[in-house]
Amino acid sequence: MASYIFRRLLQGLMVLLAVSFVCFCLFRYTGDPVLMLAGKYATQQEQEMVRQAYGLDQPPHIQYIKFIGGVLKGDFGKSYISQVDALDTILERFPATFELALSAIFISFVVGVGLGIVVSIWPTGFMSRMIMAGSLMGISIPTFLIGILLVMFFSVYLDILPSFGRGDTVMIGPWRTGLLTMDGLKHIILPALTLSGYQLAVMLRLTRAGMREVMGEEYIKTAWAKGLSPFKVIMKHALRNVMIPVVTIAGLSFGELIAFSIVTETIFQWPGMGNLLLTSIFETDQPIIVTYIMLASTIILSINIAVDLLYALLNPKIRYD
Amino acid sequence: MMKRLIVAATLIATLVLPSLAMAKADLTIAMDAPPKSMNPHAYSSDANYSYMSNFFDGLLQRTAPDGKIASALATEWKRVDSNTWEFKLRKGVKFHNGNKFNAEDVKFTFERMKDPKYSRFLNMGNSIASIDTPDEYTVIFHTVKPVPWFAETMPQMFIVDKESSLKRDDGDYNTRPIGTGAYIFDEWVKGSYLRMHANPDYWEGAPKYKTIEMRPIVEEATRFAALAGHQVDIVNGVPLTLYDRISKMPNIETITRPARRCIYLQVSNKPGTPFADKRVRQALAHAINEDEIIAKVMHGHAAKSAQIPDVPTIGYDASIKRLEYNPELAKKLLAEAGYKDGFEITLAGPNDRYINDEKICEAIVKYLSRIGLKAKLDVKPKSIFFDETANFKHPFYLIGWFDGSYDFGRTAEKNVHTWDKDKGMGGYNGAVYSNPEVDKLIIDSASILDRGEREKALQKINKMVMEDVAFIPLHYQEDMYAVAKGKGIKFSPRPDRWVVAKEIK
Numbered sequence: 001m002a003s004y005i006f007r008r009l010l011q012g013l014m015v016l017l018a019v020s021f022v023c024f025c026l027f028r029y030t031g032d033p034v035l036m037l038a039g040k041y042a043t044q045q046e047q048e049m050v051r052q053a054y055g056l057d058q059p060p061h062i063q064y065i066k067f068i069g070g071v072l073k074g075d076f077g078k079s080y081i082s083q084v085d086a087l088d089t090i091l092e093r094f095p096a097t098f099e100l101a102l103s104a105i106f107i108s109f110v111v112g113v114g115l116g117i118v119v120s121i122w123p124t125g126f127m128s129r130m131i132m133a134g135s136l137m138g139i140s141i142p143t144f145l146i147g148i149l150l151v152m153f154f155s156v157y158l159d160i161l162p163s164f165g166r167g168d169t170v171m172i173g174p175w176r177t178g179l180l181t182m183d184g185l186k187h188i189i190l191p192a193l194t195l196s197g198y199q200l201a202v203m204l205r206l207t208r209a210g211m212r213e214v215m216g217e218e219y220i221k222t223a224w225a226k227g228l229s230p231f232k233v234i235m236k237h238a239l240r241n242v243m244i245p246v247v248t249i250a251g252l253s254f255g256e257l258i259a260f261s262i263v264t265e266t267i268f269q270w271p272g273m274g275n276l277l278l279t280s281i282f283e284t285d286q287p288i289i290v291t292y293i294m295l296a297s298t299i300i301l302s303i304n305i306a307v308d309l310l311y312a313l314l315n316p317k318i319r320y321d
Numbered sequence: 322m323m324k325r326l327i328v329a330a331t332l333i334a335t336l337v338l339p340s341l342a343m344a345k346a347d348l349t350i351a352m353d354a355p356p357k358s359m360n361p362h363a364y365s366s367d368a369n370y371s372y373m374s375n376f377f378d379g380l381l382q383r384t385a386p387d388g389k390i391a392s393a394l395a396t397e398w399k400r401v402d403s404n405t406w407e408f409k410l411r412k413g414v415k416f417h418n419g420n421k422f423n424a425e426d427v428k429f430t431f432e433r434m435k436d437p438k439y440s441r442f443l444n445m446g447n448s449i450a451s452i453d454t455p456d457e458y459t460v461i462f463h464t465v466k467p468v469p470w471f472a473e474t475m476p477q478m479f480i481v482d483k484e485s486s487l488k489r490d491d492g493d494y495n496t497r498p499i500g501t502g503a504y505i506f507d508e509w510v511k512g513s514y515l516r517m518h519a520n521p522d523y524w525e526g527a528p529k530y531k532t533i534e535m536r537p538i539v540e541e542a543t544r545f546a547a548l549a550g551h552q553v554d555i556v557n558g559v560p561l562t563l564y565d566r567i568s569k570m571p572n573i574e575t576i577t578r579p580a581r582r583c584i585y586l587q588v589s590n591k592p593g594t595p596f597a598d599k600r601v602r603q604a605l606a607h608a609i610n611e612d613e614i615i616a617k618v619m620h621g622h623a624a625k626s627a628q629i630p631d632v633p634t635i636g637y638d639a640s641i642k643r644l645e646y647n648p649e650l651a652k653k654l655l656a657e658a659g660y661k662d663g664f665e666i667t668l669a670g671p672n673d674r675y676i677n678d679e680k681i682c683e684a685i686v687k688y689l690s691r692i693g694l695k696a697k698l699d700v701k702p703k704s705i706f707f708d709e710t711a712n713f714k715h716p717f718y719l720i721g722w723f724d725g726s727y728d729f730g731r732t733a734e735k736n737v738h739t740w741d742k743d744k745g746m747g748g749y750n751g752a753v754y755s756n757p758e759v760d761k762l763i764i765d766s767a768s769i770l771d772r773g774e775r776e777k778a779l780q781k782i783n784k785m786v787m788e789d790v791a792f793i794p795l796h797y798q799e800d801m802y803a804v805a806k807g808k809g810i811k812f813s814p815r816p817d818r819w820v821v822a823k824e825i826k
Contacts, residue, residue, distance in 0.1 A: 031704030035711055039365045039441035041735065043745030046443040053437040082358040083438070083495045092511065148542055156549040163546035164538055166513055176510070269538045271512030279355060279512075279539070282673075284704045 001312075008308060012301045017068075019297045023290050024067060028060050031284040033080050054080070067290070076294075077287040079280075086291040090273055095175050096166060097265070097272030101257035103179075103192035108200035109250055113243075116207025117234060120215065131204070138201030147194040147267040154190060162187050164269040191268040195261055199253050203246055210242035248307065255303040259296035346516065346534035348810070350820055351547055353558030355537035356515055359498040359506070361479035362434060365441045367725075370477055371819040372535065375517060376417075377479030377500035380408050380427065380460075381472060385824050386578075388633055388727065388816040390473065394422065394480055394501065395460075403467040403768045404450075410458040414524050416482040417505045424454035429483035431462070438491075444745075445478065467767040469775060470728035477725055503528045503823035512537070517822075528823040535820070548573060548803055555812055557820055559801035561620055561676055567803055576802045578814050579624050581631045581723040584675055586668070586685070586793040587736070589716035589752040595666075596716055600658040602790035605717075606644040607651035608692045609685055611795055618680045623796040628787055629722055629732060631797055633816065635772075636729025636779030641787050643794070651692045663693040669710075670719035671703040676798055682719050710751030713740070717752060721798070725817060729779045733763045737786050754791040 038050040051057040076087040119128045155163035166178045167187035178184025223233045262274035280288040354368035361373040380395035395408040414422040434446030453461040498506050504517040515535045521527045538544040541560035547553045568575040589596045615623045627643040630636050672679040679700045689696035724732045739755040740747035766778040811826040
């Protein structure tokens with residue numbers, strides 16, 4: 001077991017190293033930050049000056065080794081634009097993204113599972129058919145369209161929900177949260193709904209499939225026969241067994257939601273990491289881009305490794321080698 | 322499970338209720354670009370100047386609506402000789418931290434501009450040889466070579482406090498501005514808002530609005546929704562595609578004004594290429610139907626241009642006429658130049674920089690193929706495109722330009738003069754246009770002290786390059802703003818697109 005964990009962690013590190021190398025090379029060759037760093041009227045010599053000051057005149061592999069050396073010391077470099085520590089800049093944005101992802105998962109879990117149960121109990125009802133059709137739309141309509149439609153309806157047409165930003169926030173230690181103010185909660189509804197769209201549909205379909213399978217099992221029939229209340233039969237006996245794959249998916253997609261909420265954050269001007277990434281790409285702010293990708297890969301990798309390890313723990317039939 | 326949910330819900334509710342709602346700002350402004358840094362010298366874009374102009378002052382300023390130069394931290398200024406500028410400073414001005422403003426701060430500010438770590442104004446910094454401060458309120462700049470537009474760029478050079486700047490670490494310096502401006506910095510939540518309050522001791526008198534929030538909303542549709550949902554009072558950068566809908570909205574007033582930025586094609590005259598023949602360059606210009614571009618691509622929101630500088634720029638010449646749309650003449654010129662069967666030509670351009678840039682390029686390629694050229698299109702993101710033009714990769718490309726100094730001389734040094742690395746000339750002449758006669762005129766014009774004479778010299782350069790078809794001007798863009806009606810907000814946009822809050826009445 002110990003050697004399995006060690007191997008998984010080592011693999012994870014290798015992947016991270018590869019990811020950092022690929023994006024480092026990639027961003028070295030897409031756009032030259034020097035033009036922007038030196039200013040519009042800088043002469044060639046001044047541009048050279050900047051190149052040297054930022055170490056951009058060195059060959060890419062040296063720059064890369066320096067970058068990795070810094071990373072090992074916890075120093076991811078400074079943003080070209082703001083001259084502020086890259087990791088700090090990203091971490092400052094983390095709470096916003098985390099809360100958005102959390103709300104999105106919460107919505108997709110509660111609504112997705114809830115509707116999944118409804119659909120599995122009355123599989124042929126009119127409402128169920130509508131819900132299933134809706135879930136197909138949730139899977140196939142792109143996020144940005146859902147977002148814009150929601151904004152058009154709730155903000156522009158009905159004028160009941162704000163269309164952008166985080167609203168009022170309060171600080172709890174270093175964590176800036178919008179979940180504890182009325183205004184903040186109002187602001188999170190639309191983006192969280194948008195972000196949850198796809199996951200919601202997936203969870204609905206997973207729950208439905210699982211429930212329909214379980215509902216035919218002997219022990220459920222026994223439960224009905226014993227005269228248990230429908231609530232107990234469905235929630236306690238059936239749903240419990242269905243939840244394992246649903247929870248796994250929810251856990252896995254949480255990491256993805258954090259890392260790839262870019263589109264949603266852009267539409268709603270949500271001050272999170274995705275928004276920052278996009279702005280940084282427009283500004284060729286390479287330190288931020290590389291640090292972001294490293295951080296996102298770390299999050300996704302850690303969640304994957306944790307899930308793998310949990311499986312191995314839960315199911316002894318899975319071999320460690 | 323239900324019970325736990327109810328408990329959780331009550332818990333959240335109790336936490337939510339006591340939290341105090343933050344007071345809404347007196348004025349909320351939606352901006353189309355986010356601030357990059359609170360270091361006033363960190364980024365040379367209109368967007369960043371716009372934010373910084375509220376916290377900082379320059380030695381001089383430009384006033385709305387016509388962009389005239391006026392006194393700010395300096396009350397008097399003059400060009401003593403071709404390399405010397407003298408500024409008399411305003412007395413009794415204080416920085417937001419209480420420090421006194423004097424000549425030392427000015428000297429420090431301009432010396433710091435030489436440091437690539439803090440400055441995107443290296444060119445400005447390095448053009449200054451030395452700075453004398455004979456007394457506390459006089460600053461004398463000695464420039465390395467004649468810089469005729471020295472005073473004209475002062476409104477963009479914001480003055481920082483020497484004492485606190487030296488003490489603070491970079492993180493603090495780049496996130497918490499301390500200036501002499503009309504507004505004092507409160508809070509900057511990156512990506513979210515920038516909050517400020519009025520400086521009661523401002524030397525021009527305290528501004529009208531006590532608290533202001535500037536909110537960057539980059540996405541066009543979101544900016545529109547914020548306006549429709551009454552969440553903001555002023556919007557800069559109304560999207561072209563939504564303009565008609567927004568102008569029909571009740572409670573919203575739209576304001577348009579001609580922008581200073583000219584969109585044009587930069588053309589090479591490199592020997593050995595078809596471009597070397599002036600008739601070919603003329604043919605290219607005659608092939609383009611600009612009226613149609615303005616009507617169909619720009620939805621009418623652009624003004625035809627005949628030259629790069631706009632009316633308020635020194636060097637603008639009203640007598641310059643556009644080469645009119647005439648495809649037959651274009652074909653004839655091509656045939657005369659010996660290209661009866663055309664040749665291969667590639668138009669390069671950015672696709673994320675100017676309003677509808679890619680669509681304009683597409684239209685031009687169609688016009689060019691109509692006069693028998695095998696025209697190809699090469700558009701790409703600006704981060705790659707500008708890099709390529711700086712490395713002289715494209716002989717023919719679409720680009721936009723406007724000069725914050727209102728002086729065509731500075732533009733000419735960068736865009737018209739033959740590329741000369743040692744002299745620092747022609748860095749943006751990416752198509753490689755070269756005309757020794759023009760080069761000489763540009764150099765000579767820099768030493769002319771008299772403003773009237775200088776204007777004549779610049780007009781001559783402008784006229785010569787336009788006659789030689791070094792550029793094919795297309796149009797000036799239009800700036801569009803929206804303001805909430807019925808709140809008594811008086812907002813007049815500026816030529817440089819800055820949103821200077823003290824000017825909003």
